[in-house]
Amino acid sequence: MKKIIVDGLFITVDDQETIVKGCLVINNNQIEFIGSEPPEPLEIYDEVINGNNKLYMPGLVNTHGHTAMSLLRGYGDDLALKVWLEEKMWPIEAKFTANDVKWGSALSIVEMLKGGTTSFVDMYDQMETVAALVEQSGMRGCLTRGVIGLCSTEIQDQKLQMAKQFAKDWHGKADGRITAMIAPHAPYTCPPDYIEKLVQAAHDLDLPIHTHMSESEQEVQQNVNDYGMRPTFHLEKLGVFNRPTLLAHAVHLNDEELAVLKAYDVRISHNPGSNLKLASGVARVPDMLKMGIKVSLGTDGPASNNNLDMFEEMRLAALIHKGVSGDPLAVPAKEALRMGTYMGAQSIWLEDVGQLKAGMKADIIAIDIDQPHLLPRTDFVSHVVYSASANDVVDVIIDGKWIVRGRACLTMDEEKVKREAELCFEKLTQ
Ligand SMILES: CSC[C@H]1O[C@@H](n2cnc3c(O)ncnc32)[C@H](O)[C@@H]1O
Numbered sequence: 001m002k003k004i005i006v007d008g009l010f011i012t013v014d015d016q017e018t019i020v021k022g023c024l025v026i027n028n029n030q031i032e033f034i035g036s037e038p039p040e041p042l043e044i045y046d047e048v049i050n051g052n053n054k055l056y057m058p059g060l061v062n063t064h065g066h067t068a069m070s071l072l073r074g075y076g077d078d079l080a081l082k083v084w085l086e087e088k089m090w091p092i093e094a095k096f097t098a099n100d101v102k103w104g105s106a107l108s109i110v111e112m113l114k115g116g117t118t119s120f121v122d123m124y125d126q127m128e129t130v131a132a133l134v135e136q137s138g139m140r141g142c143l144t145r146g147v148i149g150l151c152s153t154e155i156q157d158q159k160l161q162m163a164k165q166f167a168k169d170w171h172g173k174a175d176g177r178i179t180a181m182i183a184p185h186a187p188y189t190c191p192p193d194y195i196e197k198l199v200q201a202a203h204d205l206d207l208p209i210h211t212h213m214s215e216s217e218q219e220v221q222q223n224v225n226d227y228g229m230r231p232t233f234h235l236e237k238l239g240v241f242n243r244p245t246l247l248a249h250a251v252h253l254n255d256e257e258l259a260v261l262k263a264y265d266v267r268i269s270h271n272p273g274s275n276l277k278l279a280s281g282v283a284r285v286p287d288m289l290k291m292g293i294k295v296s297l298g299t300d301g302p303a304s305n306n307n308l309d310m311f312e313e314m315r316l317a318a319l320i321h322k323g324v325s326g327d328p329l330a331v332p333a334k335e336a337l338r339m340g341t342y343m344g345a346q347s348i349w350l351e352d353v354g355q356l357k358a359g360m361k362a363d364i365i366a367i368d369i370d371q372p373h374l375l376p377r378t379d380f381v382s383h384v385v386y387s388a389s390a391n392d393v394v395d396v397i398i399d400g401k402w403i404v405r406g407r408a409c410l411t412m413d414e415e416k417v418k419r420e421a422e423l424c425f426e427k428l429t430q
């Protein structure tokens with residue numbers, strides 16, 4: 001199946017950040033060609049797509065979240081992380097059924113797809129339910145059953161087995177669109193010997209590790225009090241970084257910790273929206289970027305953001321670091337766009353995703369650029385980062401297949417998903 005987009009504008013997100021005016025050829029699930037003129041007569045293509053007034057770019061990659069938590073959007077606002085988790089989220093999450101995870105995650109998946117996110121990371125319970133939705137929706141998911149070890153050793157072992165089983169069952173499934181990781185939730189919710197068991201599981205299954213780390217100052221102090229060292233050294237000691245690792249947040253780090261993370265090539269998911277909302281602080285992203293640490297962007301869950309708009313995360317990343325540093329070049333627009341696309345893919349070990357280039361997977365989104373807030377056509381990278389939002393996305397192609405077309409999600413029943421998610425929340429709070 002060969003498709004060609006003609007008369008389009010393409011942001012390639014390659015090393016030059018080139019804007020190509022012309023056409024792009026998709027052959028099955030891959031980009032075969034991008035250039036100014038069609039490489040073959042238009043008659044040979046199965047589909048010719050008119051790209052006029054559309055800006056095409058790689059799909060966005062959301063590298064940290066908890067999709068089922070869309071059910072809790074607006075349920076516990078204006079609280080700091082510890083209180084938010086312990087007094088609001090955990091008590092109601094304890095009541096979540098598989099049905100709640102299903103419809104909460106479905107709601108998030110529809111939101112992400114319609115907003116141009118083509119790959120996402122999810123850490124939660126009942127991950128089989130999410131994997132089935134990823135398979136159905138056509139999205140790419142790097143999924144992990146998050147494990148909290150504040151329980152008996154019997155329950156810890158059960159959770160460990162479930163995390164391993166999920167990874168065995170789903171890694172590489174859905175035509176390779178699903179990958180798995182092993183996820184101790186955080187150093188403050190998993191005792192050291194339990195983290196070591198999870199690291200062993202990651203070794204045995206040859207999978208990366210994903211965890212929350214150093215999100216709040218309070219959590220860092222607690223780690224120092226409990227274990228005599230800051231979280232980076234604690235996790236290094238437990239062998240976490242001997243596996244490929246993706247850390248969510250990493251807000252409170254000193255210079256020595258940054259050097260350790262760089263030495264192990266640890267990837268960071270920067271979650272500016274969630275960090276601001278939970279009053280956690282501002283990560284040292286400009287320092288990380290200067291050191292060559294791989295930094296991507298995540299929304300975190302919809303209960304701490306409170307949406308899954310990756311355009312907003314790019315904009316926040318570009319703005320807040322200018323604000324706190326006084327340096328207008330702290331995170332330039334071009335860097336924010338790379339973090340939201342190519343670096344996102346790199347952070348979850350997807351080598352052939354995140355750029356519009358021959359040989360890459362065809363994960364492509366289109367923005368309607370004939371709108372007041374996206375004119376005049378001065379600088380498209382600037383427009384994507386500083387002016388656009390999820391609402392501007394009209395088309396989404398993942399793995400060469402149409403997933404969203406003309407703003408409608410073709411693979412999910414949006415109306416049903418919305419009604420079921422509302423019902424779930426009603427039942428949870430009755
Ligand atoms: C069992 S994994 C999912 C677990 O993570 C909790 N969570 C959501 N957002 C955050 C965050 O920003 N920091 C730490 N933990 C978070 C969620 O409530 C689930 O219990």
Ligand SMILES: [Zn+2]
Pocket residue numbers: 064065066212248300301
């Ligand atoms: Zn999180």
